[in-house]
Amino acid sequence: MTLALNLPNNLRIAMLSKGEAASGSTYWAQGGIAAVLDATDSVEAHIADTLVAGANLCREEAVRFTVEQSTEAIHWLIDQGVPFTRDDQAVPERGDFSFHLTREGGHSHRRIIHAADATGAAVFDTLQAKTRACPNIELLEHRVAIDLITERKLKRNGERCLGAYVLNTATGEVDTFAARFVILATGGAAKVYLYTSNPDGACGDGIAMAWRAGCRVGNMEFNQFHPTCLYHPQAKSFLLTEALRGEGAILTLPNGERFMPRFDERAELAPRDIVARAIDHEMKRLGIDCVYLNISHKPADFIRSHFPTLYENCLTFGIDITRDPIPVVPAAHYTCGGVVVDHHGRTDVAGLYAIGETSFTGLHGANRLASNSLLECFVYARSAALDIQKQLREVGMPFGLPSWDASQVRDSDEDVIIAHNWDELRRFMWDYVGIVRTHKRLTRANHRIQLLLAEIQEFYSNYHVSRDLIELRNLAQVAELIISSAMQRRESRGLHYTLDAPRQLPVAFDTILVPPNGND
Incomplete structure (x- = not known):
């Protein structure tokens, strides 16, 4: 949506979604967006934190590019009307910046701008309203891309991406989409694991399609396991935001013993890989099903005001987080690797771009720093839009794409x-x-x-x-x-x-x- 809104309004743009538009991961992001927004913070500090969290594997030029664009990206979102949480306490050294910033694991400063504990929903709803108001942008839901169409696949001269074959799940028909530019914004692949915080659609579709089309992929071994997902038989893919620990929540064993200080001097604010491994170690060592996340030592009004969505959701499972510790386990959360791209989101195949979790920009290294993911989406989407605009006069519409051939297949009776x-x-x-x-x-x-x-x-x-x-x-x-x-x-x-x-x-x-x- 960010890319579409940054393209000229005379272009015809189709946005395809596998299910309902809100079924992607963005909608469920709780914590917020990391950016340099405070006069006490700096680009260099944000870069340093990212490099440390990435275990010295981040590509520093990608980190610098992203962080240097962070302030402008956030102000663009503010201009779109995203209702970020305001700060009710004036801090003179922050100038006229009036939004609340929180801190998460691995960050040396409060730099996470958020909309209470439902940032993804606030961003999604705002941008969706903007895109729906644009007559040149058409949202097509319940469309599942099968494969990309390339000149090589059609045995034509060239390497360009020309479009995609897309299943309309409402009709069962496969449509042929032709396009001058194709953008993969298909999310990660955490659904490859049994336990995940991701929605059902996070199947790595874009990564697999790009690989089959001839694109390199990078660092696919680095799958981030979020340390704190709710452990409850009726809770499906329910993540407990990192901001809980940023605001003082502690991790304990069933007997109430705090254990993170034994693993890292940063305790609960250590990067996610360290916290997830510590929890995994304690669960296996003691043979327990879960550990507990406890913020009940904070004032109840503080908890309800800072984490209203999480508070209400936990209540539906009989857990009052103002009084009760929350049972948690690690779960697959984020794919740090993906389709290799440059600063403009360009892949190895001309006309094909990849943005967000489906891409490998080099920003995340061996471990993503909390709340850098949404930032990457906005920065690279805006950069890709600028790159596409420069090529509009040079690239014509593809022609003569063959229809999907289903003449040699039959209905399955063995699903x-x-x-x-x-x-x-x-x-x-x-x-x-x-x-x-x-x-x-x-x-x-x-x-x-x-x-x-x-x-x-x-x-x-x-x-x-x-x-x-x-x-x-x-x-x-x-x-x-x-x-x-x-x-x-x-x-x-x-x-x-x-x-x-x-x-x-x-x-x-x-x-x-x-x-x-x-x-x-």
């Missing part, structure tokens, strides 16, 4: 295979390629994924496509990329921790995978 393979994939990824890894576990995972890929390809080649089949195909492809990347990294760094090589190598390097054929 149980999809459900079984989906479940098996997510379980072995959790067990073998999770928070703590070993070479033996990765070898087992690699063996299983090769068998699954063959089964899925056979099914895909013979039956009509469905959303479940498309997502399974993409999940399996992304799982292979994660496993392959993890097997290549013979050290422990950031989010990749292996018992076989627990130390960090003195020289940092990215894991870049190159597709063998592209478009095959």
